[in-house]
Amino acid sequence: MRFVDVIVKKREGFELTPEEIGAFVRGYVTGEVPDYQASAWCMATYFRSMTARETTSLTEAMAFSGATLDLHDVAPFIVDKHSSGGVGDKTTLVVGPIAASLGVPVGKMSGRGLSYSGGTLDKLESIPGFNVNLSIQQFKDQLRRVGLVVAGQTPELAPADGKLYALRDVTGTVPSLPLIASSIMSKKIAAGADAIVLDVKVGRGAFMESEAEGLELARLMIQIGTGLGKKMSALIGDMSQPLGMAIGNALEVVEAVEMLQGHGAEDFRRHCIEVAAEMLLIAGAAPTVEAARSQAEAALQDGTAWSKYCEFVIAQGGDPAGLSESGRLPRAPVIEPLIAPASGYLARMDAREVGLTVVELGGGRAKKGDPVDLAVGVVLAEQGKVGMQVRAGEPLLWIHARTAASLEAARARLSNAYALSETPVTRPRLIHQIIR
Numbered sequence: 001m002r003f004v005d006v007i008v009k010k011r012e013g014f015e016l017t018p019e020e021i022g023a024f025v026r027g028y029v030t031g032e033v034p035d036y037q038a039s040a041w042c043m044a045t046y047f048r049s050m051t052a053r054e055t056t057s058l059t060e061a062m063a064f065s066g067a068t069l070d071l072h073d074v075a076p077f078i079v080d081k082h083s084s085g086g087v088g089d090k091t092t093l094v095v096g097p098i099a100a101s102l103g104v105p106v107g108k109m110s111g112r113g114l115s116y117s118g119g120t121l122d123k124l125e126s127i128p129g130f131n132v133n134l135s136i137q138q139f140k141d142q143l144r145r146v147g148l149v150v151a152g153q154t155p156e157l158a159p160a161d162g163k164l165y166a167l168r169d170v171t172g173t174v175p176s177l178p179l180i181a182s183s184i185m186s187k188k189i190a191a192g193a194d195a196i197v198l199d200v201k202v203g204r205g206a207f208m209e210s211e212a213e214g215l216e217l218a219r220l221m222i223q224i225g226t227g228l229g230k231k232m233s234a235l236i237g238d239m240s241q242p243l244g245m246a247i248g249n250a251l252e253v254v255e256a257v258e259m260l261q262g263h264g265a266e267d268f269r270r271h272c273i274e275v276a277a278e279m280l281l282i283a284g285a286a287p288t289v290e291a292a293r294s295q296a297e298a299a300l301q302d303g304t305a306w307s308k309y310c311e312f313v314i315a316q317g318g319d320p321a322g323l324s325e326s327g328r329l330p331r332a333p334v335i336e337p338l339i340a341p342a343s344g345y346l347a348r349m350d351a352r353e354v355g356l357t358v359v360e361l362g363g364g365r366a367k368k369g370d371p372v373d374l375a376v377g378v379v380l381a382e383q384g385k386v387g388m389q390v391r392a393g394e395p396l397l398w399i400h401a402r403t404a405a406s407l408e409a410a411r412a413r414l415s416n417a418y419a420l421s422e423t424p425v426t427r428p429r430l431i432h433q434i435i436r
Contacts, residue, residue, distance in 0.1 A: 011047075011048065018060075069139070077105070080107060083200075086351070087243070087354055089117070094268075103147075105147045122249045128318070129317045130316055177217050184221060202214035235433075240428050330374040346386050348386065361401055
C-alpha cells in the first residue's frame, strides 16, 4: 500500500477501509508516514470528513496503536470525563477531585492546548513540581492509592493520537468532527475507563460552534463508545463566552483552587456540579441526578473535594507549599486592565478572540512543540460576563502579559471582542442538553 494513495482517496471523497486507516495510523507511529503526509491526510479529512464507520476504525486504530490499560485490578469501575475543548475550561481540576472524594475512581489521560483551547496538562504543569509524565505502573498505583490520576499520553498508550493531536494544532485541522471524536475516544479506550462523561462545548469559544454540531459530535462519540462496551453520557455546554473568569494556565489553576475552597464564578460552579453529577450518576454512586448534584455540592462545601485535590497534587509531585499560595505559581510581570469605553449591558464577548489573544500573549502554541508561557492570560472583571451591567471607566478584564508591547497588542484585540447594549441582555444558557 502506498500511503499517498490513501491521502488521494480521502481527498477525492471516497470512504477508506479499516485496513487502509489501520495501515496509515501504524505507518505514522513507526515513522514510515512523515509529518507532511499526515498533515495532508488531516487536511483531506477536514474537508471530506468521514463516515461513522471510518471514524470508528480510526478510533480503534489509534487506541490500539500501543498498549491499553486494564484497570480492573485497581478498581471494579473507572469513570473518565473529557471536554471537547473551550476557552477557560478548567473543569477537570474541580470535577476530578469531587468525584474521587465521593468514592468514584477517576483515571484520566489528558492533552495539551489546541489552538485557542487550553490543555489540562499545561495547566497542571504550572504547579511547581507537578509530573504529568507517568508510566503505566505509576498511573495504576496512583489510581489505587488516591482514586484520582491525570496524566499525559505515554509512548505506550495511544501513541498515534499523541502525534496527531500535536499535528492538528498547527495545521489548521483542529475543528474536524471525526478527528476530534477519534482523538477523544481513542484516549478513553486506551486508558481503560468503563464509563465516560463527555463535556461537549458549543459556541464561538469551542470547535463546534452550533448546538447542532455539538449534538452530532456527542452522538458520534456515544456511538463509538457504546459500540466498544463503554457506558456513555454527554452534556452540551455553552462556550459563547469563556467559562469562569480566568483564561490562561496558572490563572485557571488559581480559579480552580478558589472553587474547591468554596469561592468562584457561578457559571463555572454550576458547570462543575452538572459534570460531576453525571459522573456520579453513571457510576451508580447516586440514585438520581438530584441526589448526585447534592452530593457534589456537599463535597465542595465541606472541603472533601479540596482535600482530595491536595492529595492528588502531592501524589504527582506538586509542591505542597503552593497548594493554597497562588504566589508560588507563575505570575506575569505586566498586569493591566481593559477599561469599558461606555456604560450599558454586555451583549457579546467573543470567546474565540479571547482565546486567540491568550495564544498571542504566549499562553498557547503557534506551531508544534512551542513552549507555553504558563503565567500569561486574561482574568475577567466581575462585570465582564454577558448580561452584566457595565459602567464606563471600570475594568472589563485584566490582561496578564510578559511585556508592555504584548499587553498593548492584546488590549487592542480584546477591545474588538466586546459589544455593549443600551438595554438588558439575557444571559446564555449554561447547559443546552444532556444525553444519557
